[in-house]
Amino acid sequence: MRLLIADKLHPRAVEELSALPIEVIYEPDLTKESLEERIAGVGVLVVRSTPVTAAALEKAKTLHLIVRAGAEYQTIDVRAASRRGIYVANCPGKNAAAVAELVMGLLIAVDRRVVDAVTSLRNGQWRRGEYSKAEGLLGKTIGIAGMGAVGREVAHRAKAFGLTVAGFSRSLTPMKAAELGVVHAHSLEDLASKSHILTLHLPITERTRHIVGKRVFAALPPRAIFINAARADLVDQAAMREAVVTRGLRVGLDVYPDEPRDKLEYASDLFGPQTPGAEASGTWSPSDSEGFIYGTPHIAAATDQSQLAVATETVRVIRSFLLEGHVPNVVNVTTTSIANFQVVIRMQDKIGTFANVLSVLKRHGINVEEVTNSVFEGGGASCAKLRVVSRPSEMCLQEIRAFDEVLHVDVVTLPNLA
Ligand SMILES: NC(=O)c1ccc[n+]([C@@H]2O[C@H](COP(=O)([O-])OP(=O)(O)OC[C@H]3O[C@@H](n4cnc5c(N)ncnc54)[C@H](O)[C@@H]3O)[C@@H](O)[C@H]2O)c1
Numbered sequence: 406m407r408l409l410i411a412d413k414l415h416p417r418a419v420e421e422l423s424a425l426p427i428e429v430i431y432e433p434d435l436t437k438e439s440l441e442e443r444i445a446g447v448g449v450l451v452v453r454s455t456p457v458t459a460a461a462l463e464k465a466k467t468l469h470l471i472v473r474a475g476a477e478y479q480t481i482d483v484r485a486a487s488r489r490g491i492y493v494a495n496c497p498g499k500n501a502a503a504v505a506e507l508v509m510g511l512l513i514a515v516d517r518r519v520v521d522a523v524t525s526l527r528n529g530q531w532r533r534g535e536y537s538k539a540e541g542l543l544g545k546t547i548g549i550a551g552m553g554a555v556g557r558e559v560a561h562r563a564k565a566f567g568l569t570v571a572g573f574s575r576s577l578t579p580m581k582a583a584e585l586g587v588v589h590a591h592s593l594e595d596l597a598s599k600s601h602i603l604t605l606h607l608p609i610t611e612r613t614r615h616i617v618g619k620r621v622f623a624a625l626p627p628r629a630i631f632i633n634a635a636r637a638d639l640v641d642q643a644a645m646r647e648a649v650v651t652r653g654l655r656v657g658l659d660v661y662p663d664e665p666r667d668k669l670e671y672a673s674d675l676f677g678p679q680t681p682g683a684e685a686s687g688t689w690s691p692s693d694s695e696g697f698i699y700g701t702p703h704i705a706a707a708t709d710q711s712q713l714a715v716a717t718e719t720v721r722v723i724r725s726f727l728l729e730g731h732v733p734n735v736v737n738v739t740t741t742s743i744a745n746f747q748v749v750i751r752m753q754d755k756i757g758t759f760a761n762v763l764s765v766l767k768r769h770g771i772n773v774e775e776v777t778n779s780v781f782e783g784g785g786a787s788c789a790k791l792r793v794v795s796r797p798s799e800m801c802l803q804e805i806r807a808f809d810e811v812l813h814v815d816v817v818t819l820p821n822l823a
């Protein structure tokens with residue numbers, strides 16, 4: 406089988422994958438288009454940000470598994486993969502610490518105007534008075550939207566800075582919030598109204614797209630700090646820029662709506678003055694009462710620690726698939742079965758017995774949803790468990806029992822498996 410790594414992956418993982426019984430092809434520069442040309446004949450695909458489209462999957466006749474070496478998987482057409490019976494797995498939480506570290510970095514950088522202070526020193530200036538006006542973090546409240554892997558890492562670090570943590574998240578109940586030591590918010594606006602700092606750690610979905618707009622910014626106090634190291638499309642960009650001008654919002658970003666993929670240039674007016682008509686110049690820096698935007702070029706997950714943790718998890722997923730037939734972190738296998746009954750069949754482990762049982766079920770119009778089969782020591786007998794939607798009739802069961810090789814047949818109503 407062939408394994409194609411279509412993005413940069415930590416060298417240690419490439420080495421470990423090469424020790425598995427699979428031919429490893431490392432092509433980190435593949436793009437959406439060139440992947441379509443290279444995917445034929447591949448059994449396992451590893452990607453980070455290279456998109457996997459339905460068009461590529463059309464050509465992926467031998468593909469079994471796609472591993473996204475990262476947290477989310479929206480760059481993969483998961484529906485198209487599911488239609489073709491291809492597993493999609495990810496590496497949840499493995500880069501969370503690195504993202505949280507950058508969030509804390511952006512937070513302090515924004516509060517202390519570190520970037521402008523350094524720029525000023527680089528220009529030969531000593532503007533100590535101007536850069537001595539930070540508000541400080543101790544005693545403030547940070548609102549965390551999305552208390553998943555990254556959100557919790559941020560909470561942990563924020564507490565060490567003496568911040569009160571408030572959280573809003575889909576499944577965060579007041580009781581769970583109390584257990585985590587965070588103030589519970591029942592909505593994003595409620596969270597903003599309780600916070601001096603708002604940081605986003607939500608996934609992008611149809612429900613969360615542009616979830617942060619005018620009302621959320623209006624609920625934040627003037628001069629609040631806003632951090633987004635999650636996804637740009639969570640935010641109404643125009644509303645954010647307006648809040649910078651009208652409410653002195655101070656912003657730290659790692660993600661952008663128009664991130665360049667294969668270029669080294671990024672022409673943007675985001676980091677200059679936001680006031681309409683104000684001229685940007687190389688030496689412009691915000692006054693101490695002005696809002697502003699700082700940014701990093703989508704590097705939150707890019708620490709060596711994080712890349713190694715993600716790569717190690719990628720190897721674990723592939724090794725488990727190849728050696729045990731099990732896919733950890735799979736995201737596209739249904740977890741809710743429509744089966745209502747389990748047919749338990751003990752039989753002699755002989756060629757054709759199982760096929761005979763299936764042909765009886767087929768004749769009686771019964772579709773099998775899930776199957777497990779265990780072989781007993783010595784190899785003489787096996788026990789198959791077939792999950793089905795409708796209860797097989799007595800006649801159907803009698804036909805199965807009539808085979809000499811069938812030792813016992815039982816039907817159990819799910820989820821009562823005793
Ligand atoms: N900048 C980067 O390099 C970088 C790196 C890693 C992750 N990320 C992004 O950070 C985000 C969070 O990552 P994570 O690993 O913590 O994910 P996660 O799945 O562990 O956490 C997401 C949290 O959001 C909550 N949530 C989902 N939908 C919600 C909704 N509609 N309303 C309220 N809460 C909702 C979930 O319950 C969960 O607690 C993702 O968007 C991810 O892509 C960015």
Ligand SMILES: O=C(O)CC[C@@H](O)C(=O)O
Pocket residue numbers: 453454474475476477500706707
């Ligand atoms: O691979 C990367 O560096 C991007 C990471 C991040 O955006 C993710 O979704 O995990």
